[in-house]
Amino acid sequence: MSFYQILLFLHSWLRWAVLLTAIWVIVRSFRGWQMGLHFKKSDNATQVAFVGMMHLQLLLGLLLYFVFSPFGLDAFAQGTKVVMKTAVLRYWAVEHIAVMLIAVVLAQIGRTKSKRARAEKQKFKHAFTFFLISFLLMLTRIPWHESARLFRSF
Ligand code: HEM
Numbered sequence: 001m002s003f004y005q006i007l008l009f010l011h012s013w014l015r016w017a018v019l020l021t022a023i024w025v026i027v028r029s030f031r032g033w034q035m036g037l038h039f040k041k042s043d044n045a046t047q048v049a050f051v052g053m054m055h056l057q058l059l060l061g062l063l064l065y066f067v068f069s070p071f072g073l074d075a076f077a078q079g080t081k082v083v084m085k086t087a088v089l090r091y092w093a094v095e096h097i098a099v100m101l102i103a104v105v106l107a108q109i110g111r112t113k114s115k116r117a118r119a120e121k122q123k124f125k126h127a128f129t130f131f132l133i134s135f136l137l138m139l140t141r142i143p144w145h146e147s148a149r150l151f152r153s154f
Helices: 003-035 041-068 073-078 080-085 087-116 120-140
Strands: none
Touching: 003 041, 003 120, 041 087, 041 120, 073 080, 073 087, 080 087, 087 120
16 A cells, blocks of 8 residues: 555545535534524634645645646646646646635635634624635535545555
8 A cells, every 4th residue: 555545545535524514614604694693612613623624635635746646746747738638637737736725725714704803793704605615616626426536445
């Protein structure tokens, strides 16, 4: 078993934790915003968990992209034209990283805006808006059609 396989395994399974926590925090934020609830410690903790996992996913992704994966930066050794013309290479070497980076940045912006907001309603609203967009972006660049990548095993 190589380090590449271990990283891919972790990155693959962490996806489920990220997505489930995202749904959880989005629903909580929506309810809090619409029902005018009190912003509790548990709301803060759920946000920290979501954004923390996004950062961890980013770190694993960066390691894959720049060091271990043949579909990351390595792919450009074949030439940019080849990467852009080959769907699978373009997907991993360009689209996945670009969209996921935006998703991580939006999650962080949502967290910062929510933390800084004074009014509780605003805390929920910022979290809901940014986390929802981040979540939807992530959904668009997860390879759902590749069954071997869905529940990866060694
Ligand atoms: C933040 C949310 C992210 C999610 C939910 C996510 C999800 C995934 C999933 C599901 C896979 C397929 C894993 C498998 O083959 O079983 C994957 C692969 C990969 N991801 Fe991400 N990813 C994220 C962020 C990133 C980022 C930010 C980068 C780059 C900096 C990145 C780089 C890669 C690379 C290089 C692969 C592997 C391609 C391969 O060698 O097969 N990911 N990602």
